[in-house]
Amino acid sequence: MSERYDTLVLGGGMAGLPLALRAARHGRVAFVEKELLGGTCLNRGCIPTKTMIASAAVAHQARRAAEFGVRLPGPVTVDLAAVVDRKNTIVDSIRAGSYRTVEKSTDLDFYHATGHFTAPRTLTVDGTDLTADRILLVTGTRSTIPAIDGLDTVPYFTSRTLLDLTDLPSHLLVVGGGYVGCEFAQMFRRFGSEVTLIQRADRLLPGEDPDISAAVREGMTADGITVLTGTTCTAATGTTGNIRLGCTGSEADDITGSHLLIATGRTPNSDNLGLEYLGLEPDPQGFLTVDASLRTDAENVWALGDLRGGPMFTHTARDDADIVYRTIFRSQDRTTTGRIVPHAVFTDPEVGAVGLTEPAARAAGYDVVVGRQDFTGVVKARAIGNTRGLVKFVADAATDRILGCHIAGPDGGNLVHEAVIAMTTGATYTQLAQAIHIHPTLAEAVNTAAGGVHREIGA
Incomplete structure (x- = not known):
């Protein structure tokens, strides 16, 4: 047929x-x-x-x-x-x-x-x-399943299967410190599990600006998560309730827990x-x-x-x-060329980012100017009791063009859209700094990071 x-x-x-x-x-x-x-x-x-x-x-x-x-x-x-x-x-x-x-x-x-x-x-x-x-x-x-000796004999979860677990793990081991691993690690820690997050790279979220990675790690450790970076898992043994990972690297050799999540890519x-x-x-x-x-x-x-x-x-x-x-x-000439793509990581602090990181901008040869505002200096963040993180702008000093915006903080995934619109329409770093922002709002952090006037330090 x-x-x-x-x-x-x-x-x-x-x-x-x-x-x-x-x-x-x-x-x-x-x-x-x-x-x-x-x-x-x-x-x-x-x-x-x-x-x-x-x-x-x-x-x-x-x-x-x-x-x-x-x-x-x-x-x-x-x-x-x-x-x-x-x-x-x-x-x-x-x-x-x-x-x-x-x-x-x-x-x-x-x-x-x-x-x-x-x-x-x-x-x-x-x-x-x-x-x-x-x-x-x-x-x-x-989900990508890494080559870890013995993993095929050990019960493990992926981001797909862990969503249906109804009994809280006593100690969740998370292999992978990208966005999936970080989100699940913090989620289950806040549910009440002990959590160890194991990352092969030297920092969490290695694709983010280093200041953002550092802010996320601070948030993880503040929640009581054990974060091990520069650590590679090479072997796995055990059964549910008693999982053991053999690791090499700078921070651990032998790690035990009750449940295992593999979050090492797609x-x-x-x-x-x-x-x-x-x-x-x-x-x-x-x-x-x-x-x-x-x-x-x-x-x-x-x-x-x-x-x-x-x-x-x-x-x-x-x-x-x-x-x-x-x-x-429609016979229209739309392409992917030059499109501006933001992204978010739904941790606390929440990540919202678009464009070049500071190291990438410097490596590309731009005359970089950086603007930064920590949420500790934003009165709305203090009022709601969440001052984790920062807003960081990366701009070209020669043209005043915004090259990137990187946020780790309350509602970061929403706040970054201000920079997305500015970059899409060609608004400059100075124009964003001069735009009046409502007080008191979290968006003032974007304004002050861009050199604006709404700075409320110590208020």
């Missing part, structure tokens, strides 16, 4: 889903997803983790109630099963809306199945050959697809090479989202989808 379509979308995540719906306005679409609509972000990434982080933040704030003059009748405890149930309710509700939208779409056939390319322009799904004029690959990534889902039938070969890391319009080397085949490498965020994947849609169906 065979079916012919104008467009085939393989992957139903946060890029594939809207792209399939929009493409269906312009012809027949085959939409294939082997798991759940919404992909990693909705089902096992952004939404569920931030929902559970919100529960952890409430627990943390409740333990600090006395600092605000609020008395609680007893100690704060966390019902992890109830936290997971709340997370599932929210995720299920959002996902149900996605399915309803797909069901209502005309000219879109949804295949909930695994597909493999078996011929040029042909994907076989449950015995049916789907042939299309254009193919859009949006298959995402999965691997693209480019294997087992039959891409050779399209004439495509992934790079050594498994990513597909694309041009600025997200076209692959194969005619009428595009790859977008995490599969194309580069910034791997839901918001960039959504922008990829818009670029591909406008390129194909």
Whole structure:
């Protein structure tokens, strides 16, 4: 049996889903997803983790109630099963809306199945050959499992499976100090677990500006997390409740805990697809090479989202989808060239960043000027009892152009958008410094870091 379509979308995540719906306005679409609509972000990434982080933040704030003059009748405890149930309710509700939208779409056939390319322009799904004029690959990534001796004999979690744990670990070992490892480490510490965070690099979040990495580490240690950097795990033994990691490096040799989370990066889902039938070969890391319009080397085949490498965020994947849609169906010349991509890490202090770090700007040869404001000097931060972190601007002294903005602090993921808009519109460092900001707000930290007048030190 065979079916012919104008467009085939393989992957139903946060890029594939809207792209399939929009493409269906312009012809027949085959939409294939082997798991759940919404992909990693909705089902096992952004939404569920931030929902559970919100529960952890409430627990943390409740333990600090006395600092605000609020008395609680007893100690704060966390019902992890109830936290997971709340997370599932929210995720299920959002996902149900996605399915309803797909069901209502005309000219879109949804295949909930695994597909493999078996011929040029042909994907076989449950015995049916789907042939299309254009193919859009949006298959995402999965957790990378490192080569640790004995790991295959030890029970461990990934960011996907730990979200469904309902019994609180007594001592969680987290291998990996990137954004996933840091978020989960702090979340479970605030739920009540002892946590050891093990990072091979010499600092947490090594892609961030060094001042931001340092602020996040300070926040982790302030919460009681044991942070080991410059430490490589080489062996794992044990069973649930008694996990032992053999490590080398500057800070530890032998580490024990009750549960183990592996958070060491992402691997693209480019294997087992039959891409050779399209004439495509992934790079050594498994990513597909694309041009600025997200076209692959194969005619009428595009790859977008995490599969194309580069910034791997839901918001960039959504922008990829818009670029591909406008390129194909609107004949518009939108590309990835020059796009300004912010990102966030939902720790406390919360990271929001965009553009070049200070070391990267100096290495690129800019005449760098740096503006900084610690949240200890921001009265709104003091009022809400959260003065962790800083705002840091990196600018070009020769042109007054903002090269980067790096925030670790309360609501950092929102505050950074002020810099994103400034960089997108070409507003200068001086213009941002001269813009009047409401007092008292956290946004004053952005203004004062840019050299503004709203500095309230010691107030």
